[in-house]
Amino acid sequence: MQLQYDALRYKYLAGDMIQIADSYHNLGTYLIVRFRQPGRAVACHLAAALVRTLTGAMGADESARAAAGDVRISGQDTIVPQDLTALCHEVGDIPGTDLASVFLKLSPASETAEQALSNLTAKVKSLAANSERDR
Numbered sequence: 001m002q003l004q005y006d007a008l009r010y011k012y013l014a015g016d017m018i019q020i021a022d023s024y025h026n027l028g029t030y031l032i033v034r035f036r037q038p039g040r041a042v043a044c045h046l047a048a049a050l051v052r053t054l055t056g057a058m059g060a061d062e063s064a065r066a067a068a069g070d071v072r073i074s075g076q077d078t079i080v081p082q083d084l085t086a087l088c089h090e091v092g093d094i095p096g097t098d099l100a101s102v103f104l105k106l107s108p109a110s111e112t113a114e115q116a117l118s119n120l121t122a123k124v125k126s127l128a129a130n131s132e133r134d135r
Helices: 002-014 017-035 038-055 060-074 084-091 099-106 110-133
Strands: none
16 A cells, blocks of 8 residues: 555655546555455545546546445445545545645635535435445
8 A cells, every 4th residue: 555655645746636636546446446445445536536626637527436336335425525624634644645735726715625525425425326226
C-alpha cells in the first residue's frame, strides 16, 4: 500500500489535479480488491469523483460507480461520507496529502463542493441500491 500512498503524494507535489483524482481512484480500487476496506475505498472513490467533477475531467461517473460497488460489497450505505469534512477525515492520514486544500483550490465557495458531493453521494447510494435490486 505504501507505493499507492507514494504515488498520491508525488501527484500532490506536482499539483496535477487530474492525476490526484486518478491516484485516489486507483487507491480506492486497491483498498477494496487487496484489503477489503470498503469504507476507506468508497472515500477514495468519492474523492476521485469529486475532484473530477470540480475540474470537469472525465471519469467522475466511473469513480461514482466504483464507490457504489464498494458500498454494495460492504452492505452498508452508512459508510458513505456525507460532507467534505467527513470525506477529508476518512483519507486525511495519508502523508503528503491535503484533500481539503484541493477542494478549496478547485471550489473556493465550499457550498459548491458540498453540493457536488451531496449529488455524488445520492448517485452512489442510488447506484448501489439499484445494483442490489438487479441481483
